[in-house]
Amino acid sequence: MGASRNLIKLSGGCVVAGGLVAGILLPVTAGVGKVAADVSDSVVQITPASISADMPGVTTITDRDGKPIAEVYDQYRLPVTSDQISQTMKNALISIEDRRFYQEHGIDPRGLLRAAINDSVGGSQQGGSTITQQLVKNYLVNVVDKDNKAAQMADRADTLTRKLREARTAIELDKNLGKDEILTDYLNVVEFTGKVYGVEAAAHAYFGTTAAQLTVPQAALLAGMVNNPTTYNPYTHPVDAKRRRDTVIDAMVTNRAIDQNAAIQAKAAPLGVTGPDVPASTCFSAQPDAGFFCQYALSYLQSAGFDPAKLSNGGYVIKTTMDSRVSAAAKDAVTANVPTTQSGVANTMAIVSPGATSHEVLALVANRNLGTDAAQGQTTRNLVTEVSDPFGAGSVFKIFTAAAALESGAARLDTPLPNPPSQCFPLPGSKKCYTVHNDGDYADPITLTNGLATSPNTAFVGLETKVGLPDVVAMASRLGLRTTMQSNDVGKKPDPGSANTQYSQTQTQYFQDKPSFTLGNSPVSPLELADVPATLMSGGIWCPPTPILSVTDSAGHPVPVNAPACEQAIAPDIASTLMTGLSQDTVSGTTAASAHAAGWTRPGIGKTGTTQTNQSVAFVGGTDNYAVSSLVFADSSTPGQLCPGNPVHIGTCGHGAFGGTVAAPPYFKAMRTILGSSQ
Template sequence: MAPVAIGAGVLSNQVSDSVDAISADLEHADPPLVTTVTDRNGSTIATLYAQYRVPVTAAQISPAMKAAIVDIEDRRFYTEGGVDPQGMLRAAVNDSSGGDLQGASTITQQYVKNYLINVVDRDDKTAQEKDREDSLARKLREAKMAVQLSQTVSKDDVLADYLNVVEYTGTVYGIGAAAEAYFGTTADKLTVPQAALLAGMVNNPSVYNPYTHPDNALKRRNTVIDSMVTAKSIPASFAATAKATPLGVVGTRPAAPSSTCLGSAPDAGFFCAYAVNYLKQAGFTVDQLDTGGYVVKTTMDPHVSQVVKDAVDANVPTTQDGVANTFAVVQPGANGHQVLAMVANRNYGTDPAQGETSTNIVADASNKFGAGSSFKIFTSAAAMVAGKAGLNTPLPNPFSNCFTPPNANKYTPCYSVSNDGTSYPDPISLASGLATSPNVAFVGLESQVGMPAVLDMARKLGLRNTLATNDAGNPPITDPSDARSKNPQYDEPQSQYFQNLLSFTLGNSPVSPLEMANVSATLMSGGTWCPPNPILSVTDRNGQAVPVKQQGCEQVIPPGVASTLEAGLSQDTTVGTSAAAAHSAGWTRPDIGKTGTTQLSESVAFVGGVDNFAVSSMVFADGPHPEEICPGTPVHLGRCGHGAFGGTVAAPPYFHAMSTLLAGVPDTPIPPPDPQYLDARN
């Protein structure tokens, strides 16, 4: 025996350093846990995880489960010191003589092995292979760690730790998750047949999977029950009844929840995806979110979300071919802009046939055709700040005009613009222009104010991410091997691309629906921009608060400009472009609004707000073959010759939703204009 003992001693010394380091962590192991995303009321809207695990204490595991796992895996568990000396000696002798390495691992050693595979080395395939290899070195490492562990942790806690870390099938880990996924119950309520099935699976979760190999699973379960009889954990008479019991698993696969926001309810998917991305931008890694066991409480208001979801679904059905209707709601405030709802007629998912999309069409610059004349808000604000115009300022407004673009030379053609109809006065006041939206007046004002000031105002009021995308709504292309990297439409951000293009105020560029709602929130917050924030709090697995870094709020325009703009926008639903739809909906509340319609009616928008809700409702073509959007029940694509308008198609969901949400709530008046901004100052 001397050569075996000496060899084992050498190997033991070789693994000591790594053993000591890992053993210290085993006592306070933090296995991957599920991160729970909730609405503002604490109800779960999504779970994020790499390993679906519901940790339980020893007291939360049924006696049947404890007996089943001990009786089949390590009957001397409660009396041994972490290792089985006889088994280890037998394995060492067998290995030294060239035979296959034999087992005899205790539950404590199995816990060590599973902890290394499923926790320490879960992202390292090579290390996991070493954790599984049949070698004496691996056995010695496990044995040393098991002995150390048994000296500091009680048997019940080791058993609970083991049952919390073992893999079942797929992404199901630990007895708490397995009890829910396989039987729809909790670990403390597992019966003998249920416990025996789960105890038998840990030996080989794939071979004994009750869904894919039910015969194997049944045979293995009954073997465990027999072991329980031999160990006198249950009487033989009870075993006969238990073995006659069907497997009893629920469904056709383990009932684990979705591991991403794709499993969220229809009114919560886009919001969840935005919240997760917001946390990533704040410094959380994907691994942290998938394994950290956080509770992420979002700002999502479930009542608001459901009401606006119902409104857009009534306007454009979920599976309507080629037409999306997004709706975002932001709560204004000088100290923060909380996002209350982000929905669409589309649902967040992966099945286009069911009207699903995995693109966040509410948060991203997904409306490729633009928000139309709602961009006139930016020209108006820039003109007021610069003193070029106030609400009473008359703006030249002929039926058509051709404007010289910025930085033009003698070869640059003028930019031709016409109004939609001949009923507009010439000149027209800025206030009336905001209500009725003539193109010529606003392109002329934009030309006077200058593109740098207008684009900067759009950024200040809220289009931070939108203006960083290119004119296709994507990140600018910088790869020189891509031919589009030499095309300004694709290789420049919008903030640069539109410096010489007067079409910007007509809203013909990709835009984020959420950011347009936040533009309204900035105006309704006295000119204070804040990031559209979806997070109320984050707590770790121990209930401790985790800080979330975010941009601070900024006073981007004077409060007087904000209130004056609100006053100017307050006519849209009374005498302006959405007045007819407001009248049809019985809408009489004071509010702000600005409609938008692109030239070919491939996108229409309503941006505004009422009471404490800043909103954007956008209806746009989202399929591979975009066409004119036509009004109707439902809204649809077509060649109707009298396409949709922001007032006729995008505003109705706003009236529908806000009427429901504000039923019985007194009107909130629009602030009066600041006299300083009623007229031009220079």
């Protein structure tokens, strides 16, 4: 009975195999049945172009000179051409996976027949698939359906419909691609455990070499892994991996790819794997002075319309505007002022290059580093570009009052401004008034130029009231605080459902009737603050602070980047006049002592700011072709008063830190390094 039953199975297997091959090779008609119809409906449309274009790759972010600063990816894959893969690697794969690869036409009828008969008589299941069929399967699993677990299960399902679809697709692919192209595409798409995909990435990760230089034992190990990357992982299953490697070497002898002597030597070699050496797949892998820049470049491209998923697996090369020399100098300056692990104190610096057609960002650094270990001074938030300083830039905001006054004609640089020690200013639409005090002794009246240099409060609140709050608030956006002014008064996206206007309104809306605006007590973005002097130094032309020089796709073709157009924010003569007014800060104003201590004599513009509770201090400046913001602010969940010292710290220290004494010194240190002997 057992022999009869096996004979029936064997006969059935032959019928199945014959029907399988016939169903593949013959045109699909209504008479073939439901399976054939399902297959016809589900044949995958794969073209040579789609394989290379859709294959996930590593996106590389570089500085302006093309030096890589980070890599981001979903699948660590480094696509290569056929001539970049050793013949040894090709021979190893063909020997173990598909000996008749060069003779068949996408499928192997003999292999299918053998597999069908073996399955039907109760033997181990065999796929009978060719390298071309495996390319189809791996393309579906690793590319088309890489983010769809259910679809991936269907791609792997042991069903007749799936096998017929795979085989029919393979036949079509064989008609359109040469054998070497199929082999190359397969070796580029296949998985080699974990996030490592493709033979070039595997050669780098496991052996520290290239696909072109793989030796016989190395190639045999990799060829053996494609059958089951988990089972034959050389790190977790070294014994199984070596056994499989040696099986491949024996197959290479059988297929006359190597001789017996070479096989003996290859089998005697150790596995020889290193690592695995796989780069980190986020901006966290960047150097300390480049992490925030990398993060900003990606978010900037997303806001310009790039698909986030495509950015992380599209194989782009993103050349940024980052100047590594400038960035290193800025990083050294902020960490010298506030150490990376200093509790509760952040120091940011953004440097922008002015221009009439673009404002290129050169450096985005902080004493903190981008990362997840808070104990090591790391943060996942972009302290330099986001609206991250919750306390504000203090008197730096007096720039906006001065600009609005000059534009409206309410004041000139030599206009005497009333400047009593204190004054209570009427609040719009209210019987109450807003009391302001000067912190120190000042002339009364005081000219606008001297006021910008020494920063009295009553003179500027009075001037703000004279110009009108709406114009001053609008000027902040015009000169550069675009995202800042669209956030609410705690630096977040406005919540329309909140009954508290501090949370529900944008800063532009919230400060329409609050004279405190010119004293800079609201959240601000350090990068946007650096764009303000950049706008003045560009003849009043605002441009979005761009981190991108170019983007090219995986084929090396340029990809356009959409960005907001530059605008003439204020007239050139207003910008020039205001720069003249800001030119005395480092000479006779609030940063004069720090400038002298630093040996700084170069002309430029500057303005300091200190919030009332000394929880944030700021300096914005510009010289040569550099516009800069330096902010020091409390950044813990329990913020306190900033105190000067070595290092700057949180404590109780009377008047506390000031913009001129704590935020300006990093500017002088960085710029002296950047400008060198020309300073």
